[in-house]
Amino acid sequence: MPSTVVLEKKKQQVAELADRLKGSCAGVVVDYKGINVEDDTKLRKELREAGVVYTVVKNSVLKRAAENVGLEIDSTVVEGTTAVATSESDYVAAARILNKYAETNNNFTIKTGYLDGKVIANEEVVALAKLPSREALLAQIASVVVEPIACIARAVNALEEKGGAQAVAQEAPAEAPAEEATEAPAEESAE
Template identity: 40%
Template sequence: MVQSIKYKIVKDLTERLSSARAIVLVDYKGINIEQVNQLRNRFRESQVDYFVQKNTLIKIALNDLGITELDPYLKGPTAVAVSKLDEVSPARELIKFLKEVMEDKGFPSFKVGYIAEHIFNADELTALAKLPSREELLAKVLAGMNAPLSNFVSINQGILRKFVYALDAIAKKQAEAS
């Protein structure tokens, strides 16, 4: 009976972790239930799956997916934040939560992140979270691509304006001469 329940839990975990773009392990000690619920809501709004489960079951599910690099970090209180859409959103949401709710107390904290088959330590995750969002980066790229065209158009308008002024001056001069 217990084995079948654990098997179902591992199967569910494997499903939740499959096709993840980012898996972030979080040390959640030091926060109360109200704060945990706030963090869960933030993750939910960002479409990040956040859960707590026994380390051994998480380890089995990850190993079933071929991810063994996280095994040494599955010790002590561990929560898992999984994003299937964005590589940065779990880290970004935790950093925002630390700033806005926890007032930079330092907990909860990153243990490690697994993004694009690479391990990211806490400092690297913090740096990654501080990068501009995908939308902001795309806006900057488009603005950079648009700038030369805008400059070209304004230069051409200036040339045309000067040409019209010159024609107008010539027309006035001929009108005065006649």
């Protein structure tokens, strides 16, 4: 029978992980077996720099914490070695970094993930990882917004180089008056 101290410690771990899951917009659960210390250190550093919190967790703690926040995870997720990466503001960072690592290390696999309180399959985590970063998406949106303004500026600049709107108006041909019909109507024969 576990002591009350051990039970209290586990309850605290469950509550802390549940708060972390609830406070994050996205997360990824991985099986980290086969990772050496050097690679683990590099991976943790990259995740930390991206604002992702990465911790190894006991399967029972993950299962209870997920239940507490309403995430229904498959029983296969809480088997083997398990680590959780969560991000409070970046939907893509954890998935991108962990997927990149999983592609180069056969023993390291993505189990599942979640977005805004909904569990997603590992295939969806991989698809999420392929999305550009938030900064890249904002740059793309900015270029779409700025392009029409840049076109107008280039057109105005071209007009200015030609001597302004008056020079362009002088170069344009005047409209020719509509030609009048010159043929007379055919006479009807009276036979």
